[in-house]
Amino acid sequence: MLTAIWPTQWSRQQRSNATLVSALVLMVLALSLLGWALSFLPEPIGNNAQAFSEGARTTLWLTLVSGAVGIVLGTAAALARTARFIGLRWVAGFYIWVIRGTPLLVQILFVYFALPVLVPGANLPDFAAAAVALGLNVGAYNAEAIRAGLLAVPRGQTEAARALGLSRTYVFFDVVFPQAFKISLPPLVSNFVALLKDSSLAYAIGVVELTNVGNRIQSATFQPIATLTTVAVTYLLLTTLVTQVSNAIEHRFDVEGRVK
Amino acid sequence: MSTGNHYIVVDRVCKSFGAHQVLKEVSTAFNTGEVTVIIGASGSGKSTLLRAINRLEPHDSGTITIGGAQVTDDERSLQRQRSEVGMVFQQFNLFGHMSVLDNVTLAPRRIRRTPRAQANQKAMALLRRVGMQDHALKYPWQLSGGQQQRVAIARALAMEPKVMLFDEPTSALDPEMVQEVLDVMRELARGGMTMIVVTHEMGFAREVADRVMFFDQGRIAHDAPPADFFSNPANDRIRAFIGRMSG
Numbered sequence: 001m002l003t004a005i006w007p008t009q010w011s012r013q014q015r016s017n018a019t020l021v022s023a024l025v026l027m028v029l030a031l032s033l034l035g036w037a038l039s040f041l042p043e044p045i046g047n048n049a050q051a052f053s054e055g056a057r058t059t060l061w062l063t064l065v066s067g068a069v070g071i072v073l074g075t076a077a078a079l080a081r082t083a084r085f086i087g088l089r090w091v092a093g094f095y096i097w098v099i100r101g102t103p104l105l106v107q108i109l110f111v112y113f114a115l116p117v118l119v120p121g122a123n124l125p126d127f128a129a130a131a132v133a134l135g136l137n138v139g140a141y142n143a144e145a146i147r148a149g150l151l152a153v154p155r156g157q158t159e160a161a162r163a164l165g166l167s168r169t170y171v172f173f174d175v176v177f178p179q180a181f182k183i184s185l186p187p188l189v190s191n192f193v194a195l196l197k198d199s200s201l202a203y204a205i206g207v208v209e210l211t212n213v214g215n216r217i218q219s220a221t222f223q224p225i226a227t228l229t230t231v232a233v234t235y236l237l238l239t240t241l242v243t244q245v246s247n248a249i250e251h252r253f254d255v256e257g258r259v260k
Numbered sequence: 261m262s263t264g265n266h267y268i269v270v271d272r273v274c275k276s277f278g279a280h281q282v283l284k285e286v287s288t289a290f291n292t293g294e295v296t297v298i299i300g301a302s303g304s305g306k307s308t309l310l311r312a313i314n315r316l317e318p319h320d321s322g323t324i325t326i327g328g329a330q331v332t333d334d335e336r337s338l339q340r341q342r343s344e345v346g347m348v349f350q351q352f353n354l355f356g357h358m359s360v361l362d363n364v365t366l367a368p369r370r371i372r373r374t375p376r377a378q379a380n381q382k383a384m385a386l387l388r389r390v391g392m393q394d395h396a397l398k399y400p401w402q403l404s405g406g407q408q409q410r411v412a413i414a415r416a417l418a419m420e421p422k423v424m425l426f427d428e429p430t431s432a433l434d435p436e437m438v439q440e441v442l443d444v445m446r447e448l449a450r451g452g453m454t455m456i457v458v459t460h461e462m463g464f465a466r467e468v469a470d471r472v473m474f475f476d477q478g479r480i481a482h483d484a485p486p487a488d489f490f491s492n493p494a495n496d497r498i499r500a501f502i503g504r505m506s507g
Contacts, residue, residue, distance in 0.1 A: 159316050160353035160412075164367040164419060165343030167335070174366060178357050255357055256401050 002244045003251045012251065019248035027241045031057055034234070044221040045230050048213075055213030056234050062131060062209060063196045069135025070195065071188075074142025081147050092143065099140035105201050108133040112205040130202035138195045142188060149184030150176065182253040189246040193239050210234055265292045267423060267454060268313060273322035275308055282308045283319065284478040290423070295455045297465040297486075300475030301501065306458045309475075310425050313456070314345050327422070343371055346416030350428040352408040354400040354415070360387065361396040364415045371419065379418075386414040390444050406437030410444055423454040430461060462505045466490055474498050 002023060006015045035053030039046050080092035099107070112129040115122045124132065153176050161171040200211035214231035218224045250259055266289040275283040282305045290296055298306040311317035313324055315331050315338055324331040326341050355363050364383035368374040374382070387393045390410040400408055409429055416424060426445065430438040442464050449455055449468045459465065465472050465486055472489040474482040482494045493499040 154353075156349060156351050156353035157355060160347075160349060160355070161366075163314055163316060163342055163345075163347040164415070165339045165341075165371055166367060167339060170370045174370065175355055179355075182357065253357070255399050 003247055012254070012257075016248050016252035019251065020245060023241055023244035023248060026244070027060075027238075030237055030241060031060065038230070041230075044217055044223050045226055048217050051213050051217065052210070052230060052234065055208060055210040056238065058127075058208060059196070059199055059210040059235075060238060062127065062134065062199045062202060062207065063192075065131045066134035066138060066199070067192055067195055069131065070138030070142050070191070073135060073139030074146050074188075077139060077143035078146035078150060081143060082150055096140045096143055099137055104133070104137050104198055105204060107137055108201055108205060111136075126202070126205045126207045129205060130199070130207050134195060134199060134202070137198070138191055141191045141194075145184045145187035145191060146180065148187070149180035149182070152183045153179045178253070182250075185246065185250050185253065189243065189250075192246070193242060196239055196242060197235060266290070267292045267327060268456075269323075269325045270309070270313075271323045271325075273309070273312060273319045273324060275305075275312060275317065275319045282478055283312070285322065286478070286480060287322075288473070288480055288483065290454065290456055292422070292454050293452050294470045295449045295453075295457065295468055296471045296473060297469040298456065298458045298473045298475060299460065299462075299465060299501070299505070300481075304475040305478045306473075306475040307427050310347075310427050310456060310458055313425060314342050314347055316347075339371075343367070343419045344422045346419065346421035346424040348409070348412050348416055348424065348426045348429050350431050352400075352405070352412045352432070354408050354412055356400050359397050359399055360392065360403070360411050363400070363411060364418050367415070367419050383414070383418060386417050387411070389417075389447075390414045391440070404437060405433045406440045409433065409437075409441045413441075413444055413448075417448075423456065424448065426455065426457040426459065428458050428460070430459065460505055462490075462502065474501070 002019045003015055006018050010018070031053070034056055035049045038049035038052050041049070045052070077092045077095055080088040081096070083089055083092075108130055111124065111133040112126065115124070115129075157175055157179065158171055161175040166174070199209060202209055203212040203215070206212075210231055214227050218227040221227065268290040270286055270288050270290075272285045272287050273283050274281065274285055282303075284305075286305070286309060298309070300306045308317055312319045313326070313331065315333070318333065326345065329337055329341065331341060332338070354360075355366070358366065361380060361383055364386060365374075365376070365379040368379045368382065369376060384393060384396060387396055390413055392407060392410050392414065395403060395407065395411075400411070403411065413424075413429075429445070430441050433441065438461070442461060445455070445457070445464070446468055457464070457469075467486075469486045472482075472484060472486050473480055474489070474494075476497060482489065482498055484494070489498075490502060493502060
């Protein structure tokens with residue numbers, strides 16, 4: 001835990017900021033130095049270090065883009081699911097039902113191959129198609145995580161805020177959302193880490209991300225152990241850094257000091 | 261009754277939860293500067309009336325007017341009315357993710373657009389009034405129930421309401437913390453605040469109220485000054501209730 005290494009006299013915010021900054025710096029460093037570090041390894045890794053490094057960058061980039069789409073979609077769908085207007089609840093329910101009930105691989109293939117047929121002109125390049133499919137997918141799971149957070153905020157909080165004369169917008173942004181977000185954060189992080197790994201399915205439509213790179217080198221060199229281990233360790237490195245970032249955020253929201 | 265200083269007028273208000281009718285054609289009026297204590301058994305409708313006044317529980321029929329304006333679902337007038345009617349809850353309902361100071365300043369900063377420095381200054385004055393000035397930077401979870409309730413009173417006062425509603429403010433408190441909250445309320449009443457208090461504290465009713473109202477099965481069964489009400493119970497149900505509560 002990065003949050004635990006700072007001087008104990010630092011405030012919760014200082015420790016959280018320090019963790020956030022160092023985790024982000026580490027992430028940038030890891031990505032920029034990955035190629036260099038791998039180049040010291042023997043064949044078949046050393047001579048393909050650049051390809052691995054570019055694959056890792058594509059994986060992270062794909063995850064960040066679809067993760068951002070997923071947060072926006074998830075928040076919107078969670079709000080729609082809890083809305084007073086039944087039409088909105090129905091649309092959000094349908095979206096979550098379809099996405100959670102079908103395999104991610106099918107969704108990726110669908111966006112890449114079937115969407116251009118259904119909607120003429122929607123010819124997405126492989127990376128964009130993967131980002132859209134992954135974003136739609138993680139959005140549905142995020143929606144349920146955020147909805148759980150929204151429902152966990154006691155009714156009395158809304159009532160007290162409304163009784164003060166605050167508008168619905170302020171009640172949501174000042175009172176409900178901050179408390180709901182804190183509750184939703186751990187499952188959202190799980191979704192994000194899962195997304196990072198699930199982005200490997202973009203391999204199916206030819207996105208040159210980490211898994212794709214590893215598999216190509218593996219089949220060209222007939223050295224599965226070295227190549228796939230490198231792939232796995234790189235994923236582990238990325239997910240570890242992502243978890244540090246989320247720990248820092250969780251620490252910041254933890255006014256009650258309950259996160260150990 | 262004259263309509264001169266009636267601030268809140270309740271006229272034939274009905275409210276049902278499913279098949280259960282909680283308020284049955286309740287009519288009354290609350291005057292400026294008056295402290296009304298509402299007592300009655302659980303489920304008799306007293307909290308529901310309080311919650312109907314600021315529309316946390318919309319009534320089914322009848323009318324409620326505050327300062328001449330009807331309480332309806334119209335968002336704009338509702339927000340204005342709510343900021344003129346302070347409410348204190350049984351469960352305090354402080355915002356758990358905000359410091360005591362931020363709890364008190366949130367509404368003035370958002371609704372009146374009071375600058376933060378000015379809002380803080382005013383909040384500190386209110387916190388001093390309820391004896392919580394030393395806890396301004398703490399979070400609600402660090403406070404006892406009585407302290408939380410005093411902060412909740414300061415939070416409601418921050419909007420400078422014309423009337424304060426108290427919904428069983430001491431019912432969730434340990435016995436030794438009840439007094440500190442009642443003291444603050446007593447001080448408010450002495451300052452001339454219009455108050456409607458739902459409570460089981462008979463001593464408070466006797467001492468502070470201008471008027472005691474007894475709710476029974478969704479109706480106002482009796483409404484009298486405290487001296488009258490307690491020394492001369494109108495019927496056996498009231499006598500029995502006072503006996504149970506004071507026992």
